[in-house]
Amino acid sequence: MSHPSTEPQPLPLLGGPPPERRDAARNRERLLDAATELVERCGPRGVTMDAVATAAGVGKGTVFRRFQSREGLMAAVLDHSETEWQAQVLSGPPPLGPGADPWDRLLAFGRTRLETTILHAELIREADRSGGSAGGALAFATAHVRHLLTQLGVEGNLTILSTALLAPLLLPLREQQVDLEQFPVDRVYEGWVDLARRVTRRP
Amino acid sequence: MSHPSTEPQPLPLLGGPPPERRDAARNRERLLDAATELVERCGPRGVTMDAVATAAGVGKGTVFRRFQSREGLMAAVLDHSETEWQAQVLSGPPPLGPGADPWDRLLAFGRTRLETTILHAELIREADRSGGSAGGALAFATAHVRHLLTQLGVEGNLTILSTALLAPLLLPLREQQVDLEQFPVDRVYEGWVDLARRVTRRP
Numbered sequence: 001m002s003h004p005s006t007e008p009q010p011l012p013l014l015g016g017p018p019p020e021r022r023d024a025a026r027n028r029e030r031l032l033d034a035a036t037e038l039v040e041r042c043g044p045r046g047v048t049m050d051a052v053a054t055a056a057g058v059g060k061g062t063v064f065r066r067f068q069s070r071e072g073l074m075a076a077v078l079d080h081s082e083t084e085w086q087a088q089v090l091s092g093p094p095p096l097g098p099g100a101d102p103w104d105r106l107l108a109f110g111r112t113r114l115e116t117t118i119l120h121a122e123l124i125r126e127a128d129r130s131g132g133s134a135g136g137a138l139a140f141a142t143a144h145v146r147h148l149l150t151q152l153g154v155e156g157n158l159t160i161l162s163t164a165l166l167a168p169l170l171l172p173l174r175e176q177q178v179d180l181e182q183f184p185v186d187r188v189y190e191g192w193v194d195l196a197r198r199v200t201r202r203p
Numbered sequence: 204m205s206h207p208s209t210e211p212q213p214l215p216l217l218g219g220p221p222p223e224r225r226d227a228a229r230n231r232e233r234l235l236d237a238a239t240e241l242v243e244r245c246g247p248r249g250v251t252m253d254a255v256a257t258a259a260g261v262g263k264g265t266v267f268r269r270f271q272s273r274e275g276l277m278a279a280v281l282d283h284s285e286t287e288w289q290a291q292v293l294s295g296p297p298p299l300g301p302g303a304d305p306w307d308r309l310l311a312f313g314r315t316r317l318e319t320t321i322l323h324a325e326l327i328r329e330a331d332r333s334g335g336s337a338g339g340a341l342a343f344a345t346a347h348v349r350h351l352l353t354q355l356g357v358e359g360n361l362t363i364l365s366t367a368l369l370a371p372l373l374l375p376l377r378e379q380q381v382d383l384e385q386f387p388v389d390r391v392y393e394g395w396v397d398l399a400r401r402v403t404r405r406p
Contacts, residue, residue: 157394160371164398167370168363191360195367198402 028066031056032080035073044074044122071126078123082137085116089144102151103200109144110192113169118185141166154200161199168192231269234259235283238276247277247325274329281326285340288319292347305354306403312347313395316372321388344369357403364402371395 034056038047049070053060067073089109094100096108117124145162154161169192197203237259241250252273256263270276292312297303299311320327348365357364372395400406 156397157390160391160394160398161401163371164367164402168366187360188363191363194359195363195402198364198404199367199398201401 027058027062031058031063031066031073032076035077036081039074039077039123040119044126047074049073074123074126078120078127081116081120085112086140088112102148103202106145106148106152106196106200107193109141109148110165110169110196111189113141113166114185114189114192117169138166138170141170149200152200165196165199168195230261230265234261234266234269234276235279238280239284242277242280242326243322247329250277252276277326277329281323281330284319284323288315289343291315305351306405309348309351309355309399309403310396312344312351313368313372313399314392316344316369317388317392317395320372341369341373344373352403355403368399368402371398 035052049063053063095104142162146158238255256266298307349361
């Protein structure tokens with residue numbers, strides 16, 4: 001099933017990408033949305049190149065052309081989800097985005113980070129196994145926590161304190177999965193809020 | 204250079220390993236000690252199978268027979284160091300070993316863990332790259348911190364609090380090396396003690 005556009009094509013902006021580039025970008029976006037939905041519904045193992053092609057209404061060849069391999073597609077899905085979450089943190093609505101009290105932002109950060117990590121646990125593990133690095137994502141999250149700790153007036157070695165606050169939101173799914181995956185998300189979140197209170201010395 | 208033993212050979216104990224097994228174990232120990240010393244003196248990249256053979260006074264073939272490859276030798280060195288540190292924690296002298304106040308044991312744990320991680324940073328990275336897992340080492344460290352937190356009367360989700368306390372002693376060398384390796388160990392330790400005070404709600 002193809003979706004020929006019936007909207008009038010806007011004139012290309014001076015210096016903007018040519019129309020075929022924009023089509024390619026739109027196609028890519030559509031494939032990623034379809035793949036993300038499949039991951040969330042069936043888990044990454046249920047996602048084949050065929051299933052993504054069918055869900056996005058394109059040929060399987062198109063999916064391979066864009067992402068080379070299933071591994072490439074999964075890495076792109078993870079990256080896509082990470083980028084969207086970062087956009088919400090930087091400019092989405094409060095309390096995750098700007099404008100809320102820094103403590104409320106910290107709580108929203110912890111909750112959404114935990115949920116995203118759990119949702120994409122298998123993808124993160126696959127990326128780890130294939131040597132992909134979560135270095136960029138980690139750097140963003142550390143910098144954001146550091147920023148909120150500064151706004152909360154916390155003093156000390158903020159790199160170490162941020163690392164400590166982030167670890168339980170990331171590590172369990174890589175190295176302590178046996179232990180922590182048995183906890184429901186609410187219980188992990190509750191434990192993390194207690195940690196955040198301790199680190200920021202709140203009563 | 205070989206070291207023929209001039210000591211009288213003890214009679215094999217009933218049910219104990221036969222003499223040639225004990226010789227093999229002693230040989231292995233001697234090679235590991237030589238390799239560990241070389242790692243500490245020259246860094247892992249300076250350690251060749253040749254250098255280890257020379258330092259231990261055996262032929263290069265012996266080193267290859269025992270450890271298969273340079274990678275195998277490095278993994279054995281890391282494992283050896285980890286096992287020795289765990290033995291110190293479990294039954295070495297206080298304050299790292301049993302008998303000291305739990306807060307003092309926690310501080311000694313943090314300090315020695317940090318030093319060991321820094322000393323073996325390159326080995327840990329090599330092991331990570333070759334897919335070796337630090338899962339066992341992490342489980343030991345988490346269980347020990349959990350135990351000390353219990354003794355300190357800390358209540359809450361101790362798995363999450365232990366993960367937070369451990370992270371800055373492990374992670375920096377994997378994922379934040381650029382940032383944290385510029386800090387001298389005393390400064391990282393000082394920041395970690397502050398974290399430990401916050402997590403245990405000490406003034």
